[in-house]
Amino acid sequence: MDKARAKELLEAVAAGNLKVDEALLQFQTADVTDIGYAQVDHSRAMRQGVGEVVYGEGKTADQIWGICKTMLEAGQERILITRLDAAKAQELAGVFDLDYHEAARIGIIGGLPQPNGNGTIVVACAGTSDLPVAEEAALTAEVLGNEIVRLFDVGVAGIHRLLSHTEDIARANVIIAVAGMEGALPSVVGGLASCPVIAVPTSVGYGASFDGLAALLAMLNSCASGISVVNIDNGFGAGYQASMINHVKTGRGE
Amino acid sequence: MDKARAKELLEAVAAGNLKVDEALLQFQTADVTDIGYAQVDHSRAMRQGVGEVVYGEGKTADQIWGICKTMLEAGQERILITRLDAAKAQELAGVFDLDYHEAARIGIIGGLPQPNGNGTIVVACAGTSDLPVAEEAALTAEVLGNEIVRLFDVGVAGIHRLLSHTEDIARANVIIAVAGMEGALPSVVGGLASCPVIAVPTSVGYGASFDGLAALLAMLNSCASGISVVNIDNGFGAGYQASMINHVKTGRGE
Amino acid sequence: MDKARAKELLEAVAAGNLKVDEALLQFQTADVTDIGYAQVDHSRAMRQGVGEVVYGEGKTADQIWGICKTMLEAGQERILITRLDAAKAQELAGVFDLDYHEAARIGIIGGLPQPNGNGTIVVACAGTSDLPVAEEAALTAEVLGNEIVRLFDVGVAGIHRLLSHTEDIARANVIIAVAGMEGALPSVVGGLASCPVIAVPTSVGYGASFDGLAALLAMLNSCASGISVVNIDNGFGAGYQASMINHVKTGRGE
Amino acid sequence: MDKARAKELLEAVAAGNLKVDEALLQFQTADVTDIGYAQVDHSRAMRQGVGEVVYGEGKTADQIWGICKTMLEAGQERILITRLDAAKAQELAGVFDLDYHEAARIGIIGGLPQPNGNGTIVVACAGTSDLPVAEEAALTAEVLGNEIVRLFDVGVAGIHRLLSHTEDIARANVIIAVAGMEGALPSVVGGLASCPVIAVPTSVGYGASFDGLAALLAMLNSCASGISVVNIDNGFGAGYQASMINHVKTGRGE
C-alpha cells in the first residue's frame, strides 16, 4: 500500500467517513506479494504481532528459497522454517545464513532475538522420544522472543522426576507439556501450576496409541483446569501460542 | 456327577488308561443344572477357584431368584449379584438375606467372609464420580476373601492427595486404579508401586471422553510397567482378578 | 496447616535444610478437608491462583451444599458452580445467596468481582445454539475477574457479521471462539486477531457432526496460528484458561 | 447395436409395443466392447452426456493403451486419463498425442475443447498443498467444456485474500472449494455465493486431520446452505459434477 492511499484511508477515518473496521480490513488486504506458488503476506506482523513463518513440508527447497527471498527483500529480519528436512536445509544453507536444528527439523534465518516476553516459558516433555516435538515448541518460542526453561524426560510414571522441578513450574508464565502414549503429563503439571498449560500430544507410542489419538483424547479430558490442547505433534503451534500468551499486554486492567 | 462315575474316572487315571486332561474335562462337564433360561454351573468353584457370581443386568428378579435358589440348594454358601438395580434388590430382599449396596449396584447373599488372601488390595479412584465403579471392585474383592484399603478422590490433578498415601501403595499386594476422563491415575500409581496394578477406565466424562474411550486408551498406553486393563466400568472384573492375584499360590518356586 | 508447622517449614527453607520444592509440596498437601464424599482443597487458590469451583453434574444438591458450606466456613468469598441444573439450583437458592444463569447452567455464590485482568476477553460464538456454552465461558471468566465482550451469532457463513467486529477482535487480550457444526469460526478469528484464541467445539449439529467431533477435529487442524482447543462443550475450561492468560504477570522472568 | 435392431426397437416403441423405459435400457446395454480386462462402454456419452474417462490408478500403461485405442477406434475424440503417474504418462506419450499435467496427475488425449457451458466455474483452494487436487478438478472441467477461474491459496485464516475475489464468486455459475486441514473454505465461500458449491476435502494435514477426515466432516457439517461434498482428494468428481451443473439445460420444465 503506498503512502497516499494509506493517508487517504486514515483521513477518511478521522473525518468519520470510514469505519475503523473497514479501514483495518483494507490495510490488511493491501500487502500481499503474489509469487505464483504462494501469496506472501507482509502485513501479517501487523495483524498477528509476529514475523513470518514458513511451513517447509510439501515445498521444494527452491520454493522455500523464493518465499524467504521475497520476505527478506521486504525487510523481514528473521524467518522461522518448520518441518524442514536435512536435505533441504543443506541446500538452503548454501544461500542463506541458516541455523538448522535437526531433531526439531527447524531452520532459522536471522538468529535468535533477545527475549522480550513477560516471563519464562517452561517446556516439559514426558519421554526422550517426545524430544523433537518439545524442541520444535521451544525453538519456535525462542525465535519469537521468549526465555525457555526445558524440563525433559519428566514423565508421570516416575513422578519424583517432575516433582523435583516444582519451583520452575510455579514460576512459569506459560507451560507447554508434551507427551505421547497416555498423555498424562499435562494433568499433573496443570495441578501444580498457576499459569496456562498448553498440552501437545505426540504420535509416540504403538498399538492402541493410534498415532497419538490416545494422548490427544486424554489431554482434551484433563481433570486439571487451565489446560488447552493443540494438534498431535504440533510443537510449533504450542510455541507460537505460548509466545502470544507471554506477550499479552499487561497493566491495562489496573 | 455321581460318586460311582467319579471313582471310575479316577481309577482310570490311576491305571494310566485315562489322561489327566481328559479326566479334568469330564469332571468339568459333569455338573451343570439346566433351569431353562440358564445353565447353572456347580463345578465352577473347582475350575476357577471361587464361588458363583450372578450378572444381574438383563435378568428379571424372578430369573435371579431361580438361579440363586438353585445355587443355594446345591450348597453354595455365598452369592455375589452384580449390576443389580434397587427395584430388583428390594424384591429379592423379601426372599433372601441380601445385603444391598446401592452405589455399587451389588447384592450379597451370605455376608462377607474372613479375608484369606496373601496381603491387602488397594482400591484407588480419581474422582467422586468414579466411586460406584471403585466400590463394585472393592466389594467384589471383599466377597472373595480379601482385605481392602480404599483411597478415593486421589486424582492426579492434585498429586499431593495421592502422594500422602505412598505407604499404603508401597505395602499393597495388588492395586486397582479406577479413573474416568483422562485416565492418568494408573500411570502415576504404577510408578510408585511394586505390585501389579489393574486399571479400570470409567465412563465418567463428557465430549471427547466418548463414554470412557479416552480413559481406556490412556490406560492401555501407560508408560508405567506392570499395568493391565479391564473393560470400561468393569469394577467386578478388576476385583475378581485382583482377588486371584492376591490368592496366588506362593512358595512353590522355592 | 497450623502456624507452627508452617513456620518450621519456612525456617528449614531459610536455613537451607529443606529444598523449596519439598516445602511447596508440603504446603500443598496440608490443607484438604475430607467430608466423606469429597476432599475439599483449601490451598488450591495458592496453587492455581484462583478460588474454588464446584462441578455440579453427578452430585446431589445435598452434596453441593456440603461442599459449599465447607468452603464458605474456610473463608472462601466466592464460589462458581458449573453444570448445575435448574432443580438443584432452586434447592440451593433456598440456603445460599445464589445467582443462577439457566442457559449456561451456572450458579454463583458471592456475586461478580471487579475485573482486575490485563485487558478484555472476547467471547464469540457461531450460532444461537452455541450460546449456552459461550455463556458458560463468559460467566466463568467474569467470576474470575475479567471484562468480557460478547459477540454472538457471528458464524462464518455470513462473514460480514464477524467482520463488523474487527475492532473488538483487534483490541482483545484473549479470544474464546465457540462453534459447533463445521467449527470454522476460530480459524477466521485467528487470522484477524493478534492475541491467543481458545477454541471451544460444541455438540451442536446432527448426523456427521458426531456430537461435536467434527468441530473438534476442525479446530485441532486450524490453519491459523495461535489457536488451542478444549473439550467439546467445555465453556468452563475455556473461560478459566482465558482468565489465566488475561492475568499473566509481567516482569517475573527478568 | 446395429441399425436394424435399433430401428426395430424404435418402431416397437412407436407402435406402443415396447415401453420407453425398456427400449432405453436395451440401447444402453448394447454398446460395450469386452477387451478382456475391461468392458469399454461406448454408449456412456448417451447415458451420461459426456465422453469417456479412464481411471489410471491400478492399471498398467499397456492396459490404459488398450482401453484408449479401443475408444479412439470407436470414434471417441477426446479422452481424460486421471491418476496417471509420470512414468506411465511417458510411455503413453510415445504412442498418443498426450498433454500431461504432472501436479494434477492428468493426461489428456485430443486437447481441450471450446467451452460450451452456461457460465464460469470458480475453482478455489485454501493452501498451496491443495493445488494438485484443485488442478485435477479444474482440468477435468476444462476437458468437459467449461471456462475456469482459478483462485488459489485463499484460505480462511487470511480472510482478506478471499474477500478480494468477491466479484468472481458472485459471478460464478458453480464453485468448487478445495481445502484440507480444518476444511473451512466452503463455508465461507458458500456464504458469499449465490450458486452451488461443491466442497472437496483434501488429505493435506497431519495428526488429527486423519488423512482428510477432519476436513470431510467439517464440510458435511457446513452451516452454509447450497454445499455438497465429494470424497477426499476427489478433484475429478468435483470437476465432473460442476460441469454437469454448468451444462444444465433450460426450458425443459416449462
Add this chain to the structure above:
Amino acid sequence: MDKARAKELLEAVAAGNLKVDEALLQFQTADVTDIGYAQVDHSRAMRQGVGEVVYGEGKTADQIWGICKTMLEAGQERILITRLDAAKAQELAGVFDLDYHEAARIGIIGGLPQPNGNGTIVVACAGTSDLPVAEEAALTAEVLGNEIVRLFDVGVAGIHRLLSHTEDIARANVIIAVAGMEGALPSVVGGLASCPVIAVPTSVGYGASFDGLAALLAMLNSCASGISVVNIDNGFGAGYQASMINHVKTGRGE
C-alpha cells in the same frame, strides 16, 4: 441501509473510488436486524438468491414467532421452517397461516410458488423409512420454485422398481437420491442419469449402520460420476442445492 448511503456507495463505484468487491461487501453487511437471540439477515436473498429459512430445532415457538414476524415485516413473502415438531407447529398455526407437513417436519408460511426452474427435480428414496428425509428435500425444493417428481420405495434390492422409472431419470435436470442402510441408490441412479445427483444418506438402519455412517461412506465412495453428498438426514440441504442447480443461469456460455 438507507437510500442515501446506497447512492453514495454506488457513485463511489462509478467514479472508480470504491472497488466492486468492497461495495458488495458493504451492501451485504448493511441489512441485519438484531432481535437479541438472533441476527435476522434481510439481504440474504441478494447474496444467495433465495428467501429466508428458519431452522426450527433448538428454538422455542416464541423465538420462531419472533424471527418470522421480523421477516414478514421486512417484506419477506414466504418462509420455510425446517425441523419443526408438531407441538410448535400447532402454536405457530394459531398466529400465522402455516402449512404443516408432519412427516417432513416442515412448516411453510406463504404457500408454494409457481415453479420457475430450468427443469424438473427427481427425488428418489430407497425405502419407506427414508420418506421423511425425502419429503424434506422435496418440499424445500418446491418452496424454492421447483417442479418435483417423487420416486419413493425404489431401493436397489428390487432393481426393477427403479428401472421402470428410467425415463423420469433420463429427463431430470437434477436428482436427489435418498437412502439409509447400505446407501447404494445414488450409485445405480448415477449410472442411469445424465444430470447431477445429490446423495442424501439417512440414519435409517441398525447395528453397523452406525446411525447413517455406513450410507454416508458408501455415497462418498460411489463409483458413478456426477455424485456429491450432503450430511446424514439433511434433506433440506439437498433440496436447497438442487434448487440452485435447477436455477443456474443458462445461455451465457454460448
Add this chain to the structure above:
Amino acid sequence: MDKARAKELLEAVAAGNLKVDEALLQFQTADVTDIGYAQVDHSRAMRQGVGEVVYGEGKTADQIWGICKTMLEAGQERILITRLDAAKAQELAGVFDLDYHEAARIGIIGGLPQPNGNGTIVVACAGTSDLPVAEEAALTAEVLGNEIVRLFDVGVAGIHRLLSHTEDIARANVIIAVAGMEGALPSVVGGLASCPVIAVPTSVGYGASFDGLAALLAMLNSCASGISVVNIDNGFGAGYQASMINHVKTGRGE
C-alpha cells in the same frame, strides 16, 4: 491315532461306555504332527470335510515347504497355498509341481479336481481392481471341487452390464459378490438371486473408503435378504464357504 486305540474307542462307544461326543473329540485330538513352527493337523479333512490349506503370508518359503512336505507324506493329494508372493512361489516351484496364479497370489499343488458340488458358483466383481480378490475366491472354490462362472467388471454404476447376466445369476447355487468403494454389488445381486450371496468387501478405493471399511459397512447393511459378509479382501474365506454351501448334503429333508 493307531488302529488299536481307534478300535478301543469305537468299542467303548458301541458298549455305551463312551459318549459319542467324547469319542469324536478324541479322534479329532489324535492326529496332529508338531513340526516345531506349526502343528500340522491331519484329521481336519474329517472335521471340516475338505483338504488342507496353507496361509502363506508371514511364513518363509522354507516353512511353507516343510508344512507341504509333511502333508504330502501324510497322504494329502492336493494343497492350496494362499497369499503366496511371486518370489516364494518361484522357490517352491523348484521343489513341487506348483501352479501359481500371480494376480490371486495362489499356489496349487496337485492340480484342480473334477467339480463334485451340487451346482455352479457365480463369482461376480464390480471393477477390474477387485479382480485379484475375486480370483482368490474363484480358485479356492475350484480347488475344493466346484464349477465357477466368472462375471467380472459388472459394477452397479453401469447396471445393464449386470442385468445382461440375469440368467447366470438365476441359475447359481451360491454367488460370491466382490466389490470395493461403495460395495453396492451384493445388494443388487441379492435382489436378483434366489440363492445365498456371500459378499466380499475389498480395499479398493481411496479417501473415505478407509481401506475397505466403507464397502464392509455397506454390505453388512444390505437391504437385500440372504447376504452374509466376510473380512475385507478375504476372497479365500468366501470361496471356502461357498464350496461348503455348494456341497451341503441334500435330500435329507424330503
Add this chain to the structure above:
Amino acid sequence: MDKARAKELLEAVAAGNLKVDEALLQFQTADVTDIGYAQVDHSRAMRQGVGEVVYGEGKTADQIWGICKTMLEAGQERILITRLDAAKAQELAGVFDLDYHEAARIGIIGGLPQPNGNGTIVVACAGTSDLPVAEEAALTAEVLGNEIVRLFDVGVAGIHRLLSHTEDIARANVIIAVAGMEGALPSVVGGLASCPVIAVPTSVGYGASFDGLAALLAMLNSCASGISVVNIDNGFGAGYQASMINHVKTGRGE
C-alpha cells in the same frame, strides 16, 4: 402380469426374438402392487424362492395391516413380521390369526410349515442375553421350512458346555452362531463343524463392546474357515440365509 402378456413374452423367447435375461426381468417387474406407503412385491417368491417378510420397525400397526391384507388377498399363505413390538402385535392379533413371540419380537400369520429343507439347522448362542436374537434367527428359519436344533447358553468361557453338543454340530447342515461381548463362539464352532457357519454379533455387552462392534469385528476376523457374518442383532438375516443354504438344490450344475 396377465396371462396374455406372459404368453407373448414366452413365445418371443421361444422364437429367439427375446433374450432370456430380458424376459426374466420383465416378469419380475410386472407384479408390484402400489398401496401408497409401500410397493408390495408379489413375484418375490419367484425371484428369491421364499414368501414375503414384513419388517415391522418404523411402520404403524395400520400400515402393517395394509401390507398383510394386500399379501393375503394376493394369495400369500404365510407372513413373517419381524421387529414387531408387543403393542402392535396386540392390535394385529385382533384382526389376523397371529402367533406372537415376544422375546424375538416376531409375529407369524399362517403358522409354521412342515420342514422341507435338506437337513437340520443348529442355532447356538453364547449367553442368555443373546437369546432374543437367536430366537429371531430360529423362528425365521422355521417359518421358511427348516428343522431347528437350539443350543443356548453355550459360551466359550465354559467350553465343556459347547463340547457336550459336538454331535449336533457335526450333524448340522448349517449353523447359526450368535454371540455378543467378545464374539468368540463362531470361531470355536467353526473349528468343530464341517458345514457353513453364519455368525451373528449381538449388541449384548457394555463399555468397549461399543454396541456390538467388538463382536462384529471378532467374527469378521475369525481364524476358522467357513464363517460369514451378518449385521449386529440381525437374527432374521441369518435365519433367512441359513434357510437358503439348507434348501440348496442338487444336480443343477451338471
Add this chain to the structure above:
Amino acid sequence: MDKARAKELLEAVAAGNLKVDEALLQFQTADVTDIGYAQVDHSRAMRQGVGEVVYGEGKTADQIWGICKTMLEAGQERILITRLDAAKAQELAGVFDLDYHEAARIGIIGGLPQPNGNGTIVVACAGTSDLPVAEEAALTAEVLGNEIVRLFDVGVAGIHRLLSHTEDIARANVIIAVAGMEGALPSVVGGLASCPVIAVPTSVGYGASFDGLAALLAMLNSCASGISVVNIDNGFGAGYQASMINHVKTGRGE
C-alpha cells in the same frame, strides 16, 4: 543419596519428625543419573521390585550403549533391552556380552537368572504369527526370574489342540494368552484356568482386524472372569506384570 543423608532421613522417621510417605518419596527422588538424553533411574529396583529395562525403539545404538554402561557401572547385574532390531543388536554385541533373540527383538545382558517365583507362568499363543509377541512376553518373564511353559499355536479354531494342555493350564500361577485376529484365546483359556490371565492382542490379521483393534476389543469384552488386557503387541508388558503376580508375597495380610 549418600549414607549421611539417608541416615538423617531414617532418624527423622524414627523420631516421628518425618512421615513415612515423605521419607519414601525422598529416597525415590534421590538416585537418578542425568546423561543428557535420558535420566537413568537407579532406585527403580526399590520402587518396582525389579531391575532396569531399556526400550530400544527410537534410540540409537549409541544411546542404548550409554544407558547400559551407566547402569552396569551403577552395579546393575542384568539388563533387558526390548524392541531391539538386528542391526543395533550387532553393534551392541561388539561391546557387551549380549544374548539376542531375533524373533522377539530382545537383547539380554547378564544372562537368565534362576527362577525364584511362586510357580510357573504359561505363555500360550493362538497362531505361529503371534510367536514374536509371545516370545517377548516369555523372555521378559524369564529375565525377571520365572519358569515358563510355552504353549504355541493353540488357537481356538482347533480347540482340541488347546484342550490337550488342560493340565498345564490348571497348574499355572499366571497365564499369558497371546492372539491376533478375533482374539478369542483368552476367553477359552480363562474358562479353563483358576489363575489370573493376562491377554495380549497382536496386530496379526488384515482388513477389519484394523491392526489389532479387533483382538483388543474382543479381549476387553471377554465373558470369562479373571482376565485383564495390555496394549496391542505389548508382550513385554504382559511378561512384566505376570512376573509381578508370580512374585506376590505371602503372609502380609495376616
